[in-house]
Amino acid sequence: MDTSYNHLIFKFSSVWLRPFQSQELYLSSCKLGPKFPSWIQNQNTLNELDISHSQISDTIPIWFWNVSMIFHLNLSSNNLRGNFPYINNYTEVIDLSSNSFDGPLPQIPAGCREINLSQNKFSGTLLSLGIVEDRGFYVLDSSGSSGSTGPTFLDISHNKLFGELPDFWMRLSFLGFLNLGYNNFSGRIPPSLGNIIPLQTLILRNNKLHGGLPESLRNCSSLGFVDLGLNKLSGKVPSWIGEDLPHLYALILKSNRFYGSLPYEICQLSNLHFLDLSMNRITGSIPTCFDNFTAMIRKGKEVVEHIYYSDDPLLSSPSQYSYSYVDKVLARWKGQEYEYGSNFAYLKMIDLSTNKLTGEIPIGITRLLELKGLNLSNNRYYGKIPLEIGELKVLESLDLSTNKFSGEIPPSMSGLSFLAFLNLSNNHLSGKIPSGTQLQGFNASTYEGNTGLCGKPLTNICPGDKPADRDTPSSSEDENDEGNSEYKTWLCIGGVLGFSTSFWGIIGTLVLNRRWRHAYYLSLNNLKERIYVAMAVRIGRLQRNFRGDHVLG
Structure with missing residues (x-):
């Protein structure tokens, strides 16, 4: 029965009699919760059960431990809580990820091939991780049975585990994926991690590990994805990474204490399309051979979804069992940190920021034509930005801030049409910012700290340029100004003539005509009397309103 990835709601009575017996039951993304579905109890022939993403918020009932022989069990992405003491001997694949299980790690049966206990609240040390075989339990760092093979996929990341990593990994010689981050x-x-020859993915990110990289890891020649970031690891970046790990496509040593110069052997990683060595103490210059990273030159996406078939000789039908996973990486992209999963296939990026690197940018970097992100900020680079940087046509994020770059911004950068993030601040750049909507479209903060830069979007005006608000008026504006000036001149002349004519007309009439002059003086006297009367009435009213509180002058 398979009703996965629908919006079905299962509502059954607690006394419901189940009219069927199923061997495979897939109910992922259907609503079964909030209680754990009790009708599963009498499914006596159940071999595969998937009730992930089912909105269950409950503890595992006791009867569940006696449910038939479940080979594949998926309870992920619910809110299940409490202890999960052990996994049945028959279980080959178990996924308990993204729940709230706590307590020590469950004991692992010898036949279990794929184990995902990530994103829970498991605590304790890895010494609690064990193998159950023939109903007997033994800790992995003690002598084990010669017939046991152990898991091929183990993810116990995002928990509360602590203590040192036990040196028992030679017992898990079939691991292809290991995530303890x-x-x-x-x-x-x-x-002993170097004894896991088929290991392809190793993630120890965000722990408190210290010391150097064990040289035994060079034996893991199948490694493709290595993330050891956010620890306290130290020492030089070993040259054997480039010599003995030819399949490496992602190398992340971010936020550690590595020092010394980068080995030239790192350029032998032709499949490398993601390199993050940021926030270390690496010195020296960038090797000039970075253009050997051919994965950053060829077009198209890289492989990030992996499907592996078991080669365990103890299995009667090895081709029937496989496990799969998708690479996930955290990358600082366009000034912020993002998680990339399936879209990691398109992310081709180099991040060497926050180190002590010096020298100039080698021309080899400008030949990585499919490079999408380049971060060299917070170092001690000097010299000019290569003129050829405009060849990186698909570049989307470029950060060269807080260095000692000098000279002008290459005009070719105005042709980077996909560039969405740019930071050139705090350098010694000078000259005019190249014209083009691409570079003028960024904020002024993109260029701040470069006192010699001028032009938009900065307020600094380049020599020879005129301010926008003082531009020379056009010829049409000149003609309008001339017309307005002539109009004002004739307006003034007309006003003067009209006033003169009226004034002298009235004065002449008064002087020449005695009768009119007498009437004019009489009207003036009457006007004075009316004004005096009105003022007296007004003053009387004011005196009454103020009630004697004010003295009127």
Whole structure:
């Protein structure tokens, strides 16, 4: 029965009699909760059960541990809580991720191939991780049964585990995927990790590991994805990474304490399309051979979804079992940090920011034609920005801030039409910002700290340029101004003539005609009398209103 990825709501009575027996039951993304579905209890032939994303918020009932032989169990992305003491001997694939399980890690049966316990609240050390075989339990760092093979996929990231990593990994020699990230593990990386020859993905991100990289890891020649970021690892970046890990396509050593110069052997990683060595203490200059990263030159996406078939000789039908996963990476992109999953296939990026690197940008970087992100900020680079940087036509994010770059901004940068983030601040750049809507479209903060720069979007005016608000008026504006001036001149002349004519006409009439002059003086006297009467009445009213509180002058 498969009703997965629908919006079905299951509402059954607690006394409902189940009219069927199922071997495979897939109810992912249907609403079964909030209680754990009790009708599963009598499914005596159940081999595969998927009730992930089912809005269950409950503890695992006791009867569940006695439910038939479940080979594949998926309870992920619910709100299940409480302890999960052990996994049945028959279980081959179990996914408990994205719940609220706590307590120690469950014991792992010897036949379990794929284990995902990530994003829970499991606590304790890895010593609690064990293998159940023939109903007997043994800790992985003790002598184990010669017939056990262990898992091929193990993800216990994003929990509350602590302590040192035990040196028992030679017992898990079939692992292809190992993720112990986002815990509180301390100590050194155990050398026995190098005994996992088929290992393809190693993630120890965001722990408290210290010391150097064990040289035994060079034995893991199948490694493609390595994320050791956000730890306290130190030492030089080893040259054997480039010599012995030819399949490496993602190398993340971000936020550690690596020092020394980058080895030239790193250029042998032709499949590398994501390199993050930011926030370390790396010195020296960038190797001139970076154009050997051919994965950053060829077009198209890279492989990030992996499907692996078991080669366990103990399985009767090895081709029937496989596990799959999609790479996930955290990248600082366009000034912020984002998580990339399936879209990581398109992300071709180099981040060497916040180190002590010096020298000039090698021309080889400008030949990585499919490069989408380049971050060299917070270093000690000097010299000019290469004129050829405009060849990176698909570049979307460029950060060269807080260095000692000098000279002009290359005019070719105005042709980077996909550029969505640019930071050239706090350098010694000078000259006019190249014209073009691409570079003028960024904020002034993109260029601040470069006292010699001028032009839009900065307020600094370049020599020879005129302010926009003082531009020379056009010829049409000149003609309008001339017309307005002539009009005002004739207006003034007309006003003067009209006033003179009226004034002298009235004065002449009064002087020459005695009768009119007498009437004019009489009217003036009458006007004075009326004004005096009106003022007296007004003063009387004011005196009454103020009630004697004010003295009128």
